[in-house]
Every structure is written in structure tokens, then in C-alpha cells.
Amino acid sequence: MTNTRARILEASTELFRRQGMSGTGLKQIAEVAKAPFGSIYHFFPGGKDDLAGETIRRAGREYRDLVLAFFAGPDDLVTNVETAFAAAAAVLVETDYADACPIATVALEVASTNEPLRQATAEVFTDWIEVGGRHLEQRGVPPEAARGLIIGFITSLEGAFVLARSRRPPYRLVGAGRAVPGGVGVAVGPRRRGCEAESGL
Amino acid sequence: MTNTRARILEASTELFRRQGMSGTGLKQIAEVAKAPFGSIYHFFPGGKDDLAGETIRRAGREYRDLVLAFFAGPDDLVTNVETAFAAAAAVLVETDYADACPIATVALEVASTNEPLRQATAEVFTDWIEVGGRHLEQRGVPPEAARGLIIGFITSLEGAFVLARSRRPPYRLVGAGRAVPGGVGVAVGPRRRGCEAESGL
DNA sequence: GTCTATACACGGATAGAC
């Protein structure tokens, strides 16, 4: 039997990702986590906001490692970026367009309503930019370009998730990755063209 | 005194945009709209979902017209796109990073939880793509390219909104527009470079 | 059509037995 605290965080992560924070009740989290309701307040004395802060930070780290792992792939950078988008698209399809960015919905919900949690989401995005930028620099991209590219990558991914979760099949997620490898191509080497039509996603 | 129904829709639009749908109560909507609570059910017999559907469709049309108006500006397309991003950034700053896309938060909230409303958001995004694509075609962009460009434009805008509302000042919204006019430049004429540093936003 | 009062469920939070 895994840790109760861990199960609670897994449940809140999954539910926040799919339903948002205000759309998810603590009772539902306890139910999904197969944990007694009181355990939530035992492990997260600050209540829902406490749990949400931890959820945002933990999910943010995990998703960063998951996505940035593609940047260390054996292929060239442009291919790596395309692979990352294709992988995100595959998860999306497998989960019926539910599992996209784990913090995006919450980030929009709290941006103007809950300052501590807004900061938590901001720290996650900033972390992605810093760590991702370092990855790109290690691949030979100049620092200033690396920062612009990783921001463009995250921007495209988040925007594509919004459209894809709403529109589903008509929208092709990989198409959104096109602008990013285009930019990578400019910074790193010759641009590859015609890479947007293949890939079933 | 304006129409009660109209005031209710204005209130729901503004509140959904800032807090999302599940974070907004009908009582709060009535309060902001300065309308009696019962009027909501008078004008929207289907309750919250009914009101939300109307809100999504109406806000979607208005925002489309607002944004696409920039595509008809007197300058070249690249400049027009940059101006659109700059205008969106200005509104964001003026409203303390609250007023971004009016349907994005709701779209993520309902994507996996409310199929009729998910479809309403999907229809809005599809409408933006179709109408926006036609605008670009009128400016001389070939049909296939126009579709890719307008999707890229919306994707970048939505992604930039997520990052900007969360991170605030550190993030420069106009930077996100770079990839889009880059693509426009490829499709339409010579690329302009070095356009990402100016503009205070 | 306008507005108030209220029903009923569910939200977050807490107390306290075990």
C-alpha cells in the first residue's frame, strides 16, 4: 500500500488537470485517492489551498522532467521537439483529450483570484523556462535564443492544448509544433520544410 | 436602463473570463449584473449550463470581431499581427492581467466534464479559424497557408495568455507573436527581423 | 417580467473517537 499522502496528491493532480481546481471537491479527491477525508487535513493542514500549492509544485516538476526528457533525445533538436509534441498528442488521444498540461486549467482559474497559488503556477512556468533554456544551451543554442525558443515551445504547447482539448480530432497538435522547430531551425541550422503533413496526430 | 438579459450576459462573460465557470456562482452573476436572481432563470430556463452556452457563443463572436479587426488594418500583415498581440497585451496590463481570452478558462474546465459546453467552445474556435482564414485569404495568403497561419496565431495567443496571466510582468506577450509574423513573412514576403525587442509589452 | 424566500445538495472545514 503506497503512502496515503502520495495517493492524495496523485488524485488531486489528476482531478485538477481534468476539471480544474474549483470544479473539484475535497471529498471527491478523498474518494479517488481511497483515503479518509480527514487525512487531507492531516497532511495538508492549510486545507484546499495548501493541497493545491503542493499539487501545482509537484505536478510542475514531474511534467517538466517528462517533457524536457525529449530534448535530450538522440536526434537533432528539431526532431526532438517534434517528438515531444507527438508524444503529448498521443497522451491526449489515449486519455480522450483529458490529460494535457497538469497546471494550465488551475493557472487560469487562480490567476486573478488567488495570489499565492498564482505565484505557485508562475514559479512552475519560470522553472520550465530556466531548466529548458539550459537544456537548449547544452545543445549549442546561444543563451538569448535559447530563452526565446523555450518560451515559444511552452507557449505553443499550452495554446495547442487549449485548442486540442476543445476541438479534439479536427485539430492536429503536431501542427502547432511547426512554428517551434522552425525557430529552432533558424537558430541551429537549416530549416526543414514539409514536416507538418505526416504524423497521424 | 439596458436590457436585463444583456447585463446578465455581460456579467457572466466578465466573471467566467476571470474566474472560470465553476468558480463563479449564479448569485455573484446576479449581483454584478444588478439583476434579481430569479431573472437568470427567467431568461435562461436551463440554468447555469444554459447561461454558460450563451455566454460562450456571444463572447466568442465579440472577441473574434475584436481580434480579427486588426487583420484588416492598413499596414502589412506582419505589422497587423504584431499590433493585435500588442493590443491584447495592453488590455491585459490595464486589467491587471485579468482580461485575456474570454472563453479559454471555461474551455479547459468543460473539455472533459460537460460535453454540450465543450462543443460550444469548439464551435467558437472553429469559427475563429474559418473567419480568420478568410481574412488572410483576402490579403493574398493561399488557402492552405492561411489555415495554418490562423491556427498558429490563435495557438500562440492562447498559449501566451496562459503564461502571461500566470507570470505577469516578466513575460513579454509580444514576443509570442514573433513566431506568427515569422510564418506570415514566409508565406507573404520577406521576413522582418529584430521586431521582438521594442514595444514595452 | 420582477423580485423574494426557500428547499436541498454539496462545498470546505473541524472535532473528536479510535
Added chain:
DNA sequence: GTCTATCCGTGTATAGAC
């Protein structure tokens, strides 16, 4: 540390006076 019972506010929805 686990689990149940319960408090109280708020949420959606409805009834019905005016």
C-alpha cells in the same frame, strides 16, 4: 495516523407573491 460525524456557508434550483 485513521476515520466518522457534523457544522455551517454557499451552490443551484424552484415556488410563488407582486
